[in-house]
Amino acid sequence: MSKQELSKDDRLVVRIDKETKNAFMQRVESEGKNASEVLISWINDYLAQEARLLPDIGQVYAEVENLKKKVAFLEDEVTKKSAA
Secondary structure: OOHHHOOOOOOOOOOOOHHHHHHHHHHHHHOOOOHHHHHHHHHHHHHHOOOOOOOOHHHHHHHHHHHHHHHHHHHHHHHHHHHO
């Protein structure tokens, strides 16, 4: 996207502490870049990545409960065999 395609309304406001901002700006400047270029590059890289889907917590809970039951059953079987 060229600079001409962006209007002055196409902004993203981010709050960061002054020390971090100053360090970022100094590094960007020392690399001969500007902050917008770097941030837009990072955003585009992020958007190009496959979305990481979060597991369904309900499904994970159900699977854990099922495994607990299986472990309890196996423990009972081992206990029965040890007692015999």
